Amino acid sequence: MSFADWIGAPVNWVFLVVGFLTLLSALKVVTAKNVVHAALFLVAALGGTAVLFLMLSAEFVAWVVVLVYIGAVLVLFLFGIMITRAPTGKDVGLDSPNKLLPALLSGATFLLLGWASLDAFGSTEIADLGEATSTEVLGLALLGRFVIPFEVVSFILLAALIGGVTIARRDLSPLEEEERGAV
């Protein structure tokens, strides 16, 4: 497939725009000086991945990302930022001064992963996808072949819920506990 063929398909223009915006937002997540801005740029990056999922016919997963990540996780992050009173002004030592080594390491990771995928899947094409994967197929898989992992994951969520409450709970002082007991 030549580059002219590739750029001729309208779907690839969509990919270029969405991919560029996603990467730009991801870059801002790790470089933004303002903590709240970083969290809001994560919304943009995850929204971009949801659009990519729609392009790859994964309709259900795309909306799960929008609901769970953008709807719930981001609210939790903003809550965490407010609670810890993270400094929201201009540069106040959010980043480590030593940036060269992390940049080199992440650049090396990118080169390694990029080289590996170019080497292994150089000309693999994603054929015309047709209809989106129906939620029915996904639901039957989740409650059929993957029912045990599904139950394990639900147990993880329950454990996380109870663990979160237990960890974040403020212990009462002995005096307060006595007052509670007296009532």
Added chain:
Amino acid sequence: MLLNQFLILAAAMFSLGIYGLLVRRNIVLILLSVELMLAAVNINLIAFEAVLRTSEAIGQVFAVFVITVAAAEVGIGLAIVLMIFRNRKSANVDELDLMRW
């Protein structure tokens, strides 16, 4: 569409996550970088599913599992951050050297 365009985008996103993980000093921002890396992994899973077209949409099922575990991780992570902040009045990882020898 080539498979590689999605794989390389995901690789770039994952690398940015690694950079953020190493450079940031605020715990909440470190958790944000971890989310970025998990999202990159999900792109890979969905892209491979689009190529293989398994009858049970296995790639998408795995992506759903990753999202669920990520949600649990954020919940526990922020509870720990809350507790650390309550005890140490700081969310800066450089100051959390309690277990450093």
